Every structure is written in C-alpha cells, then in structure tokens.
Amino acid sequence: MLTKKEIEELIDNQHSSLKIVKPKVTEKSSDVWNFFSHIYVNDVKQEYVMCNKCRNLLIYKHSSGTHSLFKHIRFCQNTTNTAEGSEVQANIKQFYEPSKNKYYVPNRVKQEITASCTEFVILDSRPFKTIGGKGFKNLAQTIFNAGRYLPVTQEVNIENLLPSPTTVSRYIDQLYDEKHKQLVSICQKLVSYTIVVDSWKDSFTGIQYCGISLHHISNDWKLQCFVLGCYPYDLESHSATNTRKFVESKLSDFGLELNDSIYVVSDNENKMVATFKSNCQRIGCAAHYINKQLDHGFNKEEIDKLPVACDVAQNEFDCVKKIVAHIKKSQKQTKLPKRVQSYSETRFNGAYHMLHVFLEIFDELTVVLDVFDEVIEQLSDDKRPTIYKVLPLRQRLLNECKVQDNDHTGLQQLKQFLSSRIQTIWVLQNVHFMSTLLHPSFKQFQIAPNEKQKAIDLVKAEIVKRQSSAASEPSVVDINSSSTKLSTKPKPQQPKAPTTAQNILAQCFDLPDEDKDASAVPPCDQEHNEYIALNDVLQLHDDVLLF
Incomplete structure (x- = not known):
C-alpha cells in the first residue's frame, strides 16, 4: 500500500496508474459514500479515500468504520448539505481511465x-x-x-x-547448439542475402581471426542481421585462394554459398578484393574507406609513394595523443569534467571523440571531423539498409573538404589530402547509383547532379534485364499500389537550409522544386517515368524498405 504523500504525488502528476472510482451506492450502503471516492493504484485498492468536495485524502479501513468520514463531511468547507454534496460532479481528469496500463513504482523502491x-x-x-x-x-x-x-x-x-557459475559455463554449449540449429534452419530457406566478412590479427597471441555475418530482408521488409561466427583462421597461408576457401567452408555449415547474385561486403585491402573478385558481387565497406583516409591524413608521412603533407594537423594530433596518454597513466581522469578517450587504430572516428575533449583548443579541426564522425555513424547502422546513403554522404564529405579562404594552413592541407583520396580511392559501384535513385528523397540527385543521368541509365537497364529474365511473372512492383507504400501517407518535404544541428543525412535530401514541369522529365521507360514524377518523399526516420 502507498503512503498518503505518494498518492498525492500521483494525483498532482495525473499518473496513468491512478484511478479515482466512485463506489456503487446501494440501499444497504452508508450515506457517506455519496461524498467519497476510492483510490486505486495499478488496480490495487488503497487505504485512502478522496472527498469529492475538497479533494482531501482520508485514511479508511473497513475494520475501523466510517465515523471519521462522517466527521469530515460535517466540517468540510463549502459543504452546505448532503443533497448538495451528493450532486458534486468530478471533472474528467479526476475519474479518467488511462489508455495505457502503466504501473507506478514508488520512489523508495526506485531508490533501493x-x-x-x-x-x-x-x-x-x-x-x-x-x-x-x-x-x-x-x-x-x-x-x-x-x-x-x-x-x-x-x-x-x-x-x-x-545458477552456479559452473552450471552457466556448461549451459553455454547447449545454448549455442540450440541457436545454431535455429539459424541453420533460417539460412536454408534464404534465397537472397548479403555476407559481411572481416579479418584481423590479435597482436598479443598472433592468431588470425575471420568474422562472418549475414544480412537479409525478411518477408515483412525488416533488415535482419546474424553473426555466423568469429573463427580462428587455421589454414597454412593467408592467400586470397585460401581465404575464399575458408569463408566458403564456414558458409557451407549453414547451407549458404556464394554466387553471382550474392553480395559480399568487406574492407578494401588488396587481399579481400582478390578473394571476392569472382562468383559474387563484392562491395567495399564505405566506413572502411573513410576510416583509412582519416588514418593516413593524421598518421602517415607518405602514401602510395606520395607525401601526405598534413604536418600541422599531424603535430596537433600527436600532442593530443600524448596528453591523453599522460592523463590515463597519471590517474587524473576523475579531476576532469569530461572523459578522455584513447585513440584506436581500428576505428578512426575515435580520434574525433579524443579531440572533442580539446574542442576549444582545436576548434577548426574538430568541426571538420564532426562531419566525418556523423557520416561513419550513418554508414555503420545495422538496423536499416545503408547502401543508398553511400553516394550522397560521400558527396557531402567532398563538399566539406572544399578549401575556404579563411581556413588555417594546416586545415587546408588536411582538406586537400582527404578530398583527393576520397575521389581516387573510394570508387562508387553501380549499386550505389541505383540505390540512391530508388530512394524517394534522393532521386533528383540535388546533392550530386552530375551523377543523375548515369543512375537513370543503370536503373533502366536493370528494369529491362529483370523483365526479360522473368517474362512469365510481373517482375516490377506497382509503385502506386497501396500495399507497397508506407502505412501513413508521406508528408511533403518542406524546404530547409542545411544547418550544423540538422541530421547529416537530411542535409543531403532533395528540396522540393515547385516550379518543376512534369513534362520536362526526360522520356524513359514508363515505370521509371512514373516513379520520377511522384511527389512523395520519405522523412528522415521513415524506413525505405516499406516504401
């Protein structure tokens, strides 16, 4: 049972767990119940009642009778007679029933x-x-x-x-076997999927590991991700042929195999490129491209036999690393208002978080890295597809790397290096152009207008290819069908000027062109023409798979 103070807090906050209920008055009931209501919290009747006139709480127990309640009625302010009291009508906020069943947790329980x-x-x-x-x-x-x-x-x-720790340790193998069987049964039913492969070496033990995960779209258009395993590499050499053999052997355990219709996402090292150059569609990891170029810009003096020429930024970066290392070793972290973070070579946007602590000192540098950090986070999303984000976000980074007249010399060096590397090393593939065009908020290619025609040509060619390969079945979904649209009608996008506070992806969205003439759309296949003419757009948090 709650205390009087706790109930009063619920009443003041109009908490959804609270109910104030008038008792059912019968011939045998006392007249006092014309003036009081029962209190329920989480559907549990409390030992307090509320006066309908003054809304004061009075303690009431069935065993103690109603004498104290009659006494309160006699002296209650603004009460003239029992008839008037019986006609008191409580407002809706006093007697509403919540639509959601939220249970109240007393403060003392939360504190415990x-x-x-x-x-x-x-x-x-x-x-x-x-x-x-x-x-x-x-x-x-x-x-x-x-x-x-x-x-x-x-x-x-x-x-x-x-259970005891020993019992838990023994149960791990049993639980693994159960989950493994479930995952195998799921994999055997899949027709299309994407495999993500990564490899690394433990610097302490010298053991090479290979991680493999599976990504696919379910029948209800949800992106599902499964980690197939993290395996110690046990073949003699690390050649591309052996690596491919190793990956295929692990996939076969789940009834999976690589073919020309299966996509593989990997880092962009030469060995991985050679490993998956045939009998699959390899896509370079966009986040890996960004991380590696940032790493080169801050840590390398020379790349591909050419000078990096980012001396000023590298000197600042080295100084910050030394300061952070000193803080960690000297146990002075607790005296700082912010937690410092050490630099990690595995994920370079950790450098941004390290520098962010020194924002007031290196303001210009962290502003640029802030954009890179947001892009990496967008491309690392494992809940929704990210392939359509690659082209617009890559262009957003190139725009950020344009040298401004008021940029510091060191910042100019870094921008020039990153811009050059992104354009030469981070090469877009056909699937990037097509997926960008097929997203309603990017189809006008306002972020990269020079790439629009290439994307249109690729999509038209793919439509023709799929129609010819499956002539007996309708291979293209009707985009006007209500079953393929979002459950709620997309709202027209309002023009907004990009700001630093706006989401990095939203800054790349097409702005509505009210003066656009529908007849000015270049002639193309009917399906593509209808899609381009659509005025529907997706909002930032809408799921593109449900469009």
Missing part, C-alpha cells in the same frame, strides 16, 4: 534498486553500461517474473534462484 545497481558495479567491478545491457535487462525481467509465482509472505533467498 538504484542502490543495489550501484553496489553491483562496485562489488563485481563491472562497467556502468552493464546496467543498460540487453542481457542484464533480460535477466532482471526473468527474475522479476519469477517472483510472481513465489509466496508474497515469505522472504526469498536469491541464491536459490540463481
């Missing part, structure tokens, strides 16, 4: 949980983010649900519920 979580991370030396992890939340929810089946009057020893 917070204290226990704090003790947990201290006693077991666990990171703070453990509390927000999916596994920890699932464990807490399971234990909470188990409590419903236990007697409320008996104190429960949690050690009787939790």
Whole structure:
C-alpha cells in the first residue's frame, strides 16, 4: 500500500496508474459514500479515500468504520448539505481511465534498486553500461517474473534462484547448439542475402581471426542481421585462394554459398578484393574507406609513394595523443569534467571523440571531423539498409573538404589530402547509383547532379534485364499500389537550409522544386517515368524498405 504523500504525488502528476472510482451506492450502503471516492493504484485498492468536495485524502479501513468520514463531511468547507454534496460532479481528469496500463513504482523502491545497481558495479567491478545491457535487462525481467509465482509472505533467498557459475559455463554449449540449429534452419530457406566478412590479427597471441555475418530482408521488409561466427583462421597461408576457401567452408555449415547474385561486403585491402573478385558481387565497406583516409591524413608521412603533407594537423594530433596518454597513466581522469578517450587504430572516428575533449583548443579541426564522425555513424547502422546513403554522404564529405579562404594552413592541407583520396580511392559501384535513385528523397540527385543521368541509365537497364529474365511473372512492383507504400501517407518535404544541428543525412535530401514541369522529365521507360514524377518523399526516420 502507498503512503498518503505518494498518492498525492500521483494525483498532482495525473499518473496513468491512478484511478479515482466512485463506489456503487446501494440501499444497504452508508450515506457517506455519496461524498467519497476510492483510490486505486495499478488496480490495487488503497487505504485512502478522496472527498469529492475538497479533494482531501482520508485514511479508511473497513475494520475501523466510517465515523471519521462522517466527521469530515460535517466540517468540510463549502459543504452546505448532503443533497448538495451528493450532486458534486468530478471533472474528467479526476475519474479518467488511462489508455495505457502503466504501473507506478514508488520512489523508495526506485531508490533501493538504484542502490543495489550501484553496489553491483562496485562489488563485481563491472562497467556502468552493464546496467543498460540487453542481457542484464533480460535477466532482471526473468527474475522479476519469477517472483510472481513465489509466496508474497515469505522472504526469498536469491541464491536459490540463481545458477552456479559452473552450471552457466556448461549451459553455454547447449545454448549455442540450440541457436545454431535455429539459424541453420533460417539460412536454408534464404534465397537472397548479403555476407559481411572481416579479418584481423590479435597482436598479443598472433592468431588470425575471420568474422562472418549475414544480412537479409525478411518477408515483412525488416533488415535482419546474424553473426555466423568469429573463427580462428587455421589454414597454412593467408592467400586470397585460401581465404575464399575458408569463408566458403564456414558458409557451407549453414547451407549458404556464394554466387553471382550474392553480395559480399568487406574492407578494401588488396587481399579481400582478390578473394571476392569472382562468383559474387563484392562491395567495399564505405566506413572502411573513410576510416583509412582519416588514418593516413593524421598518421602517415607518405602514401602510395606520395607525401601526405598534413604536418600541422599531424603535430596537433600527436600532442593530443600524448596528453591523453599522460592523463590515463597519471590517474587524473576523475579531476576532469569530461572523459578522455584513447585513440584506436581500428576505428578512426575515435580520434574525433579524443579531440572533442580539446574542442576549444582545436576548434577548426574538430568541426571538420564532426562531419566525418556523423557520416561513419550513418554508414555503420545495422538496423536499416545503408547502401543508398553511400553516394550522397560521400558527396557531402567532398563538399566539406572544399578549401575556404579563411581556413588555417594546416586545415587546408588536411582538406586537400582527404578530398583527393576520397575521389581516387573510394570508387562508387553501380549499386550505389541505383540505390540512391530508388530512394524517394534522393532521386533528383540535388546533392550530386552530375551523377543523375548515369543512375537513370543503370536503373533502366536493370528494369529491362529483370523483365526479360522473368517474362512469365510481373517482375516490377506497382509503385502506386497501396500495399507497397508506407502505412501513413508521406508528408511533403518542406524546404530547409542545411544547418550544423540538422541530421547529416537530411542535409543531403532533395528540396522540393515547385516550379518543376512534369513534362520536362526526360522520356524513359514508363515505370521509371512514373516513379520520377511522384511527389512523395520519405522523412528522415521513415524506413525505405516499406516504401
């Protein structure tokens, strides 16, 4: 049962767990119930009632009778007689029933949980983010649900519920076998999918590892991702032929194989390019392109036998790394208002987070890196497709790398280097052009108008190819069909000038062209013509797969 203060807080906040219910008055009921209402919290009747006139809370227990309630009626302000009191009509906010069943958790319970979580991370030396992890939340929810089946009057020893560490270690293999069988059954039914492959070497043990993940679109147009495994590389040599053999052997365990219709995403090292040069469609990882060029700009004196010429930026970067290393070693982190972050060669946008602590010192540099960091985060999304983002975001980076008259010499050097490397090393593939055109908010190619005609030609060729290969079946979805559109009608996009606060992807969206003449659209195949003429656009958080 809640205290009077806790109930008053719920009333003041109009909490959804609160219900104020008038009692049913019968011939046998006391007249006092014409003036009071019962209090329910989470559908549990409380030991307090509310006066309908003054809204004061009074304690009431069935065993103690209604004498105190009659006394309150007699002296309640603004109460003239019982008839007037019985006609009091409460407003809707007093007697509304919430549409959502949200349960109220008293503050004292929240404080106890917070204290226990704090003790947990201290006693077991666990990171703070453990509390927000999916596994920890699932464990807490399971234990909470188990409590419903236990007697409320008996104190429960949690050690009787939790398994021993040995039991958990033995159960891992059993759980893996169960999940592996489930994943194999899913993979055997797939027709189209994308494989992501990455390899790395443990500098301490010298063991080479290969990670493989599977990505595919489900029947309800949701992107699903599965980690097939992280395997120690056990072949004699690391040649492209052996690497391909190794990957194919692991895929075969799940009933998967590579062919000309399967896409493979990998980094852009020469070995990976050679490994997947045939019998599949290899796509270079866009985030890897960006990370490597940033790494070269800040750490390399020479690349491809040409000088990098970013001395000023590299000197600043080295100084910051030394300062961060000193702070970490001298245990002075707790005295700083922000947490410093060490530089990691694996993911270079960590350099941005490291420099961000020194924003006031290196303002110009971090502003440029801020854009690169946002682009990398956009391209690293594993919940939705990212292939259509590559072309516009690549162009956004090139626009950011244009040298301005007021740029510092060191910043000019860095911009020139990154712009040159992005254009020469990060080469777009046909699928990038087509996927960009097929996104309603990029189809006009306002971010990169010179690339529009190439994208149109590629899409038209693909339509003809698919129609000819499946003449017996309608190979193209009717874009005007209500089943292929979003559940809600897309709203017309309003023109907005790009700002630093605006999402980096939204800055690349096409702006509406109200003066555009529909007849001015270049003649092309009917389906493509209808699509280009559509005025519908997607908002930033809309799912392109549902369009």
